[in-house]
Amino acid sequence: MVFSEQQVIDWNDRVYIIISPEDKRKLEVWPEKPETFREVIHEYSVMLRPVINNVFKAMALSLNLEENCFLNQFGERGVMFARFNYYPRCPRPDLVLGLKPHADGSAITVVLPDREVEGLQFQRDGQWFSVPTIPNALLINVGDQVEIMSNGIFNSPMHRAVTNAERDRISLAVFCTSEEENEIGPADGLINEERQDCTRKSGIIPMTYFEYYQLGKRPIDAVKI
Numbered sequence: 001m002v003f004s005e006q007q008v009i010d011w012n013d014r015v016y017i018i019i020s021p022e023d024k025r026k027l028e029v030w031p032e033k034p035e036t037f038r039e040v041i042h043e044y045s046v047m048l049r050p051v052i053n054n055v056f057k058a059m060a061l062s063l064n065l066e067e068n069c070f071l072n073q074f075g076e077r078g079v080m081f082a083r084f085n086y087y088p089r090c091p092r093p094d095l096v097l098g099l100k101p102h103a104d105g106s107a108i109t110v111v112l113p114d115r116e117v118e119g120l121q122f123q124r125d126g127q128w129f130s131v132p133t134i135p136n137a138l139l140i141n142v143g144d145q146v147e148i149m150s151n152g153i154f155n156s157p158m159h160r161a162v163t164n165a166e167r168d169r170i171s172l173a174v175f176c177t178s179e180e181e182n183e184i185g186p187a188d189g190l191i192n193e194e195r196q197d198c199t200r201k202s203g204i205i206p207m208t209y210f211e212y213y214q215l216g217k218r219p220i221d222a223v224k225i
């Protein structure tokens with residue numbers, strides 16, 4: 001999305017569509033080719049649901065919380081936004097990023113990274129670490145909504161995609177974002193004397209998200225107290 005002339009453009013082409021719930025799909029903008037696209041993406045979205053449910057439950061249990069507390073905030077009709085990223089090889093990888101540093105605005109993001117070409121990096125203690133390629137593995141990333149639901153215990157990490165001069169790279173990121181009507185807040189049991197509520201109750205508005213992204217800011221900072 002282009003908001004200003006000064007904006008630094010990311011080195012990637014993308015298709016960005018809602019894949020679930022089914023009645024939110026805008027099929028008129030879905031690619032028609034390859035011909036199997038719709039069927040495969042439908043199957044993928046159906047099969048992701050139990051994976052997502054299990055991840056939310058495991059996260060809640062790991063904090064000794066009621067198993068459905070994150071899942072309920074996500075909702076039966078939590079939305080899956082799919083972003084198909086294509087990063088062409090780039091003549092100046094020293095100057096150009098595929099995706100600028102950002103944290104995801106989702107609850108969790110399920111990434112199907114390129115099978116062979118590395119490019120995704122996460123930041124820790126000011127340093128960037130590359131995610132190794134593991135064919136057919138899914139990478140689950142915590143987004144801002146889970147940082148809020150877990151009252152800051154699970155961090156939504158900064159990450160970026162770098163470019164390279166030799167090979168094109170592709171990835172599919174599915175942003176699992178709570179049902180629009182649901183207000184996100186820290187789960188019961190996570191607010192106590194030691195750990196006060198660290199965010200205002202809110203969902204994160206997608207338009208604000210992309211504006212913040214271009215400015216290199218984290219939208220979650222807008223809801224922090």
Ligand SMILES: O=C(O)CCC(=O)C(=O)O
Pocket residue numbers: 083085099104111113114119120159160161170171173
């Ligand atoms: O290209 C990747 O591996 C990750 C993409 C990503 O972080 C995103 O689309 O938000």
Ligand SMILES: [Fe+2]
Pocket residue numbers: 102103104159173
């Ligand atoms: Fe991301």
